[in-house]
Amino acid sequence: VNAEEALARACALARRGLGDVEPNPPVGAVVWNDGQVLGEGFHGCFGGSHAEVEALAAAGERSRGATLCVTLEPCSSKGKTPPCVDAVLAAGIARVLVGCADPDPRHQGRGLQRLLAAGVQVDLVDLPEARALIDRFGTSLARRRPHVIAKWAMSRDGAIAPPRNGHAIISCETSRDTVHRWRASLDAIVVGVGTVVADDPQLTARGSAPLLRPLRRVVLDPSLRTSPNCELVRTADETPTWIFAADDAREQDEDLLREAGVVVFRQPRGEGWLESVFATLHLQGCLRVMVEGGSHTLARCLVAGIVDQAAIFIAESALGEGALPAVEGLALRDLTPHEVAEALHLTDCRITRSGDDTLLRGFREGA
Numbered sequence: 055v056n057a058e059e060a061l062a063r064a065c066a067l068a069r070r071g072l073g074d075v076e077p078n079p080p081v082g083a084v085v086w087n088d089g090q091v092l093g094e095g096f097h098g099c100f101g102g103s104h105a106e107v108e109a110l111a112a113a114g115e116r117s118r119g120a121t122l123c124v125t126l127e128p129c130s131s132k133g134k135t136p137p138c139v140d141a142v143l144a145a146g147i148a149r150v151l152v153g154c155a156d157p158d159p160r161h162q163g164r165g166l167q168r169l170l171a172a173g174v175q176v177d178l179v180d181l182p183e184a185r186a187l188i189d190r191f192g193t194s195l196a197r198r199r200p201h202v203i204a205k206w207a208m209s210r211d212g213a214i215a216p217p218r219n220g221h222a223i224i225s226c227e228t229s230r231d232t233v234h235r236w237r238a239s240l241d242a243i244v245v246g247v248g249t250v251v252a253d254d255p256q257l258t259a260r261g262s263a264p265l266l267r268p269l270r271r272v273v274l275d276p277s278l279r280t281s282p283n284c285e286l287v288r289t290a291d292e293t294p295t296w297i298f299a300a301d302d303a304r305e306q307d308e309d310l311l312r313e314a315g316v317v318v319f320r321q322p323r324g325e326g327w328l329e330s331v332f333a334t335l336h337l338q339g340c341l342r343v344m345v346e347g348g349s350h351t352l353a354r355c356l357v358a359g360i361v362d363q364a365a366i367f368i369a370e371s372a373l374g375e376g377a378l379p380a381v382e383g384l385a386l387r388d389l390t391p392h393e394v395a396e397a398l399h400l401t402d403c404r405i406t407r408s409g410d411d412t413l414l415r416g417f418r419e420g421a
């Protein structure tokens with residue numbers, strides 16, 4: 055392979071991280087020398103290691119004097135992981151071929167300058183394929199809210215709970231394991247108070263993957279209906295638990311929750327409440343969050359346009375008449391995954407098997 059082909063390979067690797075790395079951009083990297091690929095890597099999940107670091111580790115000692123082909127300018131400042139430029143220099147890379155510059159004006163060119171100053175040959179190719187990978191990243195930089203993923207498990211007939219707010223396990227074990235893995239790279243799981251009242255959930259990451267970020271549990275509860283005896287409140291000392299209330303919620307209710315270790319935020323009730331909740335989450339350092347239900351909360355988030363991505367597990371069984379629709383006000387009954395994607399205005403969709411379920415993942419149009 056020649057250097058351009060190696061860069062094209064890096065673009066293909068980058069795409070494997072789509073959906074798992076946002077609001078970071080997907081990035082792929084290849085260590086290349088004398089027509090041979092020596093190591094490959096990509097940014098696989100938010101909070102996880104960067105593509106360059108993965109590729110350099112795979113190539114090992116053979117990185118010395120080699121070319122690193124990377125889709126995006128290597129980062130030069132310490133973020134969640136150490137700067138990639140340091141890793142590139144430590145590995146003794148002779149040349150760096152870059153697909154496109156960092157669109158963030160605070161970082162643009164910095165990484166490349168540091169490499170040049172250290173005597174590394176730098177070629178910025180400005181490849182359209184590499185620029186296309188970061189289109190969505192450019193938009194998310196401008197927003198003052200976290201990247202929001204809406205996730206739910208629904209029956210074949212589009213429901214997320216049996217009649218009368220009962221509780222049913224809808225997705226299979228494989229799907230539930232996947233969710234626990236996803237949770238490990240989130241800053242917060244968000245649910246409506248209806249879900250807390252109906253299910254008394256734990257909302258923790260119980261998979262084998264270590265937490266990459268401090269995971270908070272967030273409840274949307276304008277009138278403070280969350281019981282001080284529920285699982286979330288009882289374990290608030292172990293796992294951060296934040297409840298968003300309206301300004302007019304009862305003081306006594308707030309006191310009981312605070313005593314148990316819950317952090318209570320208040321926002322003015324009415325229009326704009328949801329937007330200010332997500333703006334506050336952003337101010338509190340949340341960059342990637344997952345809204346996990348229920349029906350009304352998903353509907354409100356979708357209508358407010360604060361959902362960037364959706365992940366829907368569709369089971370083979372049905373819940374029948376009177377069951378709770380997955381998204382209040384939206385008919386998702388007996389649709390194919392493609393039709394569900396259309397109804398939700400999803401683009402760049404991937405439809406895969408997840409054990410006994412079908413997993414539909416996609417991005418909201420315009421997000």
Ligand SMILES: NC(=O)c1ccc[n+]([C@@H]2O[C@H](COP(=O)([O-])OP(=O)(O)OC[C@H]3O[C@@H](n4cnc5c(N)ncnc54)[C@H](OP(=O)(O)O)[C@@H]3O)[C@@H](O)[C@H]2O)c1
Nearest residue numbers: 206207214215246247248249252328347348349350351354
């Ligand atoms: N299968 C799944 O994946 C899944 C996941 C989660 C939940 N569920 C099921 O979903 C059911 C609960 O759904 P649900 O629709 O009844 O309740 P929900 O969406 O969990 O909670 C709704 C309540 O949250 C508050 N809220 C949420 N967003 C708000 C906003 N933007 N503005 C103001 N208030 C907001 C309101 O509380 P107030 O009414 O106090 O104002 C609202 O009534 C349960 O049966 C549960 O089992 C299923």
